[in-house]
Amino acid sequence: MNWEPLLLTFKLAFITTLLLLLISIPLCYWLAYTKSRVKPIVETLVSMPLVLPPTVLGFYFLVVFSPNNALGNWLDTVIGIKLLFSFPGLVIASILYSLPFMVHPIQSGLAGIPHSLKEAAYVMGKSKLATLLHILLPNIKPSLLTGIVLSFAHTIGEFGVVLMIGGNIPGETKVASIAIYDEVEALNYSAANFYSLVLFAITFCILLMVYLINGGYLKKSVK
Amino acid sequence: MIVLHIQKKLQSADGTMLLDLNLKIKKGQLVTLYGASGAGKTSTLRMFSGLLPPEKGNITVNKVTWFNSDKKINLKPQLRKIGYVFQDYALFPHMSVKQNLEFALQKNQPKDIIQELLTIMELDKLQNRKPDTLSGGQKQRVALARALVQKPEILLLDEPLSALDTEIRIKLQNYILRVHKKYHLTTILISHDIGEIYKLSDWVFVFQNGIIAQEGKPSEVFTDKKLSGKFKFKGEVLAIEKDDVVYIVSVLIFNEIVKVIAQESEIKNLSPGDTVLVASKAFNPIILKVE
Numbered sequence: 001m002n003w004e005p006l007l008l009t010f011k012l013a014f015i016t017t018l019l020l021l022l023i024s025i026p027l028c029y030w031l032a033y034t035k036s037r038v039k040p041i042v043e044t045l046v047s048m049p050l051v052l053p054p055t056v057l058g059f060y061f062l063v064v065f066s067p068n069n070a071l072g073n074w075l076d077t078v079i080g081i082k083l084l085f086s087f088p089g090l091v092i093a094s095i096l097y098s099l100p101f102m103v104h105p106i107q108s109g110l111a112g113i114p115h116s117l118k119e120a121a122y123v124m125g126k127s128k129l130a131t132l133l134h135i136l137l138p139n140i141k142p143s144l145l146t147g148i149v150l151s152f153a154h155t156i157g158e159f160g161v162v163l164m165i166g167g168n169i170p171g172e173t174k175v176a177s178i179a180i181y182d183e184v185e186a187l188n189y190s191a192a193n194f195y196s197l198v199l200f201a202i203t204f205c206i207l208l209m210v211y212l213i214n215g216g217y218l219k220k221s222v223k
Numbered sequence: 224m225i226v227l228h229i230q231k232k233l234q235s236a237d238g239t240m241l242l243d244l245n246l247k248i249k250k251g252q253l254v255t256l257y258g259a260s261g262a263g264k265t266s267t268l269r270m271f272s273g274l275l276p277p278e279k280g281n282i283t284v285n286k287v288t289w290f291n292s293d294k295k296i297n298l299k300p301q302l303r304k305i306g307y308v309f310q311d312y313a314l315f316p317h318m319s320v321k322q323n324l325e326f327a328l329q330k331n332q333p334k335d336i337i338q339e340l341l342t343i344m345e346l347d348k349l350q351n352r353k354p355d356t357l358s359g360g361q362k363q364r365v366a367l368a369r370a371l372v373q374k375p376e377i378l379l380l381d382e383p384l385s386a387l388d389t390e391i392r393i394k395l396q397n398y399i400l401r402v403h404k405k406y407h408l409t410t411i412l413i414s415h416d417i418g419e420i421y422k423l424s425d426w427v428f429v430f431q432n433g434i435i436a437q438e439g440k441p442s443e444v445f446t447d448k449k450l451s452g453k454f455k456f457k458g459e460v461l462a463i464e465k466d467d468v469v470y471i472v473s474v475l476i477f478n479e480i481v482k483v484i485a486q487e488s489e490i491k492n493l494s495p496g497d498t499v500l501v502a503s504k505a506f507n508p509i510i511l512k513v514e
Contacts (some may be wrong), residue, residue, distance in 0.1 A: 105474055114312035119274050122300040123307045124327045134326065138317045 001194055003020060004171055005179035009199075012087070013155040014177060016094040017102075020151050021144075023095065024102040029132060031103070032110035047100050054097060058164025061093055065165075085167045090175075101150040109143025135151045142214045149210045153203050224250055225231040225377070225409065229270055229280035229290070233433070235261045242266060242433040245404040248426070252287070253403050254440070255420045260431030264413045265310070267430075268379045271411070272307055273300035284377070306370035306408075310385075312362045314354035320365050321350040327372035328404065340368040343405070344398060360391035371402060378403070380412045384419065396422055417445055455502035456481075460495050474501055 027046075031039060065072040065083040075081050083089035084211035085109060113136060121131040137144065160179040166173030168182060188206045212218050225248040233240050238328070240264040248254050255263040269275035271282060273289070276297060282290040286382045289298040290436035307512060313325050324337050343349050344364045354362060363383055382464070384392045396419060403410050414420050420427055429437040429444060437444055461483075465471075470485045472493065483501055485493075492512050500511045 034314075114311060114313065115314060116309040116311055119300070120307065120309060120313040120315075121326075122274065123272055123303070123305050124369075125301045125304070125329055126326075127301065135315055139315075 001191070002179075004178045005174050005195065006198055009156055009176040010172065011154045012090055012094060016098060016155045017090055017148055017152045019091065020095050020098060020102045021148060024099070024106055024147065026134075028103055028106040029136075030108055033188065046103050049097050050100050054158065054160025055164055057093065057097060058161045061089075061161070061165045065089065074203050079219055084165055085169060085173060090162060090166045090173055094155045094158060095164055097158055097161050098151040098154045101148040101152070101154045105143040105150070106140065106145040109140030144173055145213060146210060149206055153206050156199065156203060224248070224283075224285060226281070226283045227267070227271060229277035231237050231266065231270060231277045231279075232274070233263060233266055240433045244280075244435060246428055246435060246438070248409060250410065251407060251424045253400075253408075253412065253423055254428065255412045255414050255424040256421060256428050256430060257414060257417075257444075258436075262430035263433045264430050265323045265381055266379055268307070268411065268413065272305045272379060273298060273303050281410040291439055294380065304373060304375050304377075306373065306375035308363075308370050308380045308383050309380070310381045310383075312366040314362055314365055314369070316354055319351050320346055320357075320417055322367050323354070324372050327369050332373070336372055336374065340371055343402065344368040354427075360395060361394055364389065367398060367402065368393075369437075371406060374406070376407075376409060378408045378410045378412065380414045382415070394418075400476050401422060421445070429506060441450065453499055458499055458501055460493055460497045460499055462495055463490055463493060467499070472499075474499060478503065 031043065031046075062084065063069065065075065067073050067076050067084075072083070075083060081088060083092060084169075117135055117139070120130055121135050122128075153220070157177065159181070160176075161177055162173065162178055163181075166175070166178070168174050168178055174182070174200055180192045180195045180199075183189070183195070226246075227248075228245045228372075230244075231242045233242050240261075240263070241381050242513070244263075246266060250281040255457065257266060266275060270277045270290075276378050277290060277292065279292045280290070281292065284303075288294070288296050289303060315326065318326060321337065321341070324340060325334070328334065328337070341350055344367060346361075346364055346368060349357065351359060354365065354489060357365065367380075367383070383399070384395055387395065399410070399412075400423060402408065412420075412424065414423075417485055422442055427438065427441050427444050456476045458474040458481065461480065463470055463472050470487065470490045472485050472490060474481050474483055474484045481501060497512060502511065
């Protein structure tokens with residue numbers, strides 16, 4: 001069996017989730033505490049991938065990063081990065097596509113922490129960063145876990161965006177969901193079944209873990 | 224000496240209210256802010272600690288300017304070195320009692336203060352417990368101890384005892400007095416309990432609709448009206464029974480049934496179901512019909 005599409009899928013999901021976490025924490029911190037008027041607009045943009053067909057995202061991605069375009073051309077010739085039909089391009093598109101799955105849990109987690117915890121740390125002389133790292137984040141562990149796992153699982157399950165901008169390059173952009181489509185097209189059902197079954201089992205286990213941990217089922221058995 | 228001269232518009236339930244304060248607090252005093260909910264007491268503490276910016280005015284502490292709207296000075300809460308006990312205690316749920324205290328340590332501050340405070344507040348046995356396993360009074364003690372770790376000169380207490388029952392309240396009042404004296408603190412307390420204010424404070428500011436309506440020693444401020452030695456309650460007559468030459472009137476006051484002795488002349492107009500006023504002058508309760 002060819003494991004490459006599966007490994008590529010998990011590599012993509014892992015990198016996407018990691019970058020997404022680093023982006024989302026400051027973004028959520030801003031969203032949770034800002035009084036800016038721009039906030040509803042930013043919230044809307046973050047949530048758009050939930051309702052928009054992935055093909056729309058993919059289409060604009062194609063347009064913007066096409067080498068025939070100023071930005072795509074600049075990236076290609078000056079920086080030397082090709083974002084279309086390449087792994088880095090997939091990562092960027094996946095980050096946009098899974099953004100709401102990371103942002104929503106973390107934002108509502110932060111908003112649910114009483115303000116007095118933050119303020120208590122401030123009057124103790126702690127900086128905003130120290131307060132975020134030592135007080136806020138440890139108190140939203142379930143939200144962080146939910147965000148991480150949902151983004152990871154959602155990236156594994158992505159198809160439309162990859163099809164539009166990634167294509168079907170083995171080892172570069174041919175992830176498992178594409179491989180399944182490909183094998184079915186080729187009437188190679190046993191290979192399609194293999195990929196599908198692995199994806200099914202892994203996503204089931206990942207989601208089950210979240211519900212077990214956040215539901216406190218594992219804690220009880222430890223006691 | 225603390226000088227607080229500030230103005231701030233506050234959003235309250237009945238629209239906007241202008242908080243306009245001018246108060247001076249002497250070093251080492253324990254003062255109380257007293258007044259109805261929404262009169263601006265908590266906002267005052269928050270502005271003093273830097274958590275809420277005032278619109279106009281200045282705050283000076285021992286001749287150092289903490290806030291000045293004209294000079295655009297606004298010292299960050301991190302730099303004001305204030306001990307603040309929040310109304311909801313604000314204990315960090317993921318840390319044990321001891322870790323809560325340790326988090327409050329300043330850079331390079333020796334750790335011995337932790338053990339000292341744990342002992343003073345009698346928290347030794349609880350030091351490894353998480354906050355959600357503690358009772359209200361215990362949480363309060365942790366919050367008070369934690370506020371003192373950074374050795375502040377000023378301690379702010381936002382209704383620290385309102386959620387506790389009487390016995391624990393008295394104990395905690397003693398803790399507050401003890402640390403106030405031991406660490407030579409200037410303490411600002413918010414309280415609704417006149418008895419508590421009498422016991423603890425040197426000076427009281429009475430807040431009313433955003434201004435200080437009255438200030439003075441507790442004995443001066445409260446003696447006129449509120450502690451007149453007379454008490455009166457409204458109640459409902461449940462029954463009137465004759466007993467020899469007098470009558471016994473059973474009156475329901477809140478959830479208690481009170482028996483009051485009355486003369487025949489007093490019960491003439493009374494019948495069960497009437498609303499009455501039961502008042503006591505020294506040892507001689509009299510009963511008057513209201514409706």
